[in-house]
Amino acid sequence: MTKQERVQWLLRLFPSAWRMRYEEEFTELLLQQRLGPFVLLDVIMCVLDAHLHPEFSGPQYIPGKNPYRAPLLAGFCAYIVFVLAGMAFYGMVDDSPYLKVMHQGGSLHWAWNITADLAGLTLLAMLAGGVPIVLVALRQAFKEKRKDLLLLLALPLFALVSLIVIYGGTILIILLMGGSHLPQSGTQLIVSIWSISFIIAAVVSVAGTCLAITRSAVGISLFKFARYPGIITTAAMALVVGGIVWWGISAGEALPQVFAGNLAGWVAIVAVMALATLVAGFSAARSFSIHNQTS
């Protein structure tokens, strides 16, 4: 690889707005340098800085053009953390002695069902606010032939396919090894691999979607509208946390010995969900306060 090619490759790592403003002169400067490890590290730090601070990417970016975007994306990220914690809660309840008690009715049954309904409401509200924004970003990406946006928006799809391959591959290996009776350590290893893969896929998907929306020029009106589903999502998230606390108290009364074994996990789940709800709440409040300041 020639020096020119290496410099061009490095430049591709910068956001497009930064490249539009500084690419030519920065290329010239890099061509005058020896591209040793310290220079490369320095340039990589500059790449990270350019992604983290798009406001310094030259006049193409107008600071404060869409003040709603950052809080709404922060709320979205908090929601995904909330969902992951919720899935951990589902994993704790699924295929457990709680199910039998829950089928008999009573407080545990109602706590579970109401929490599940509220979780559905959070999803619907998030989709109502988020899907129009993603669709407009996608349409722009196709219309303007923005490969960077298309790649970022395709990341959730790649992540899903990767998960299917990992999960399917693991099951295939187990079947080829001759059976479903795995030792405890083997089962734990598989569950760990699946869980870590799932978390990585979620992080990659969310990061890709957020970066794509940050780089696209989705109109401010959609973000303004998204404040309302955002506040509904946050309120429903708070109620879900309340529902899980109610479920925990009921589980402690109905199956004290079983619940004692799950207590630490339950507390961790509630703590993560409460924290995510707080972040989502601050983000929603921020988007409304921006509206009050600017209108």
Next chain:
Amino acid sequence: MPTFDLGLGRFSEPALLILVSLAGGAKHGYSMMEDITHISGVKLGPGTLYGAIARLEQRNLIEPLPSEDRRQPYRLTEAGREFLQMQLNNLEQFTTTGLRRLAAS
């Protein structure tokens, strides 16, 4: 106490060095790096240089000049000149105080 912190985080010190370099006349990136090494002994990396340039330009403290080739020269704006004067005055006061205290001790 005067510091190198221009509200630009880790780019404060490189930004001040760039401003001092441009106080000697308009320069493009490579010339700035050479000049800064010459006047301060600090060797700025290209990424750090452009991180600071982007911030200084956004704050209207420096501006690009028309260029005939791919190299982009920059110069101080009037606001940049005043800002640099203020920073250097602060540093001078700080240095004077430090030297006076050293002499008295």
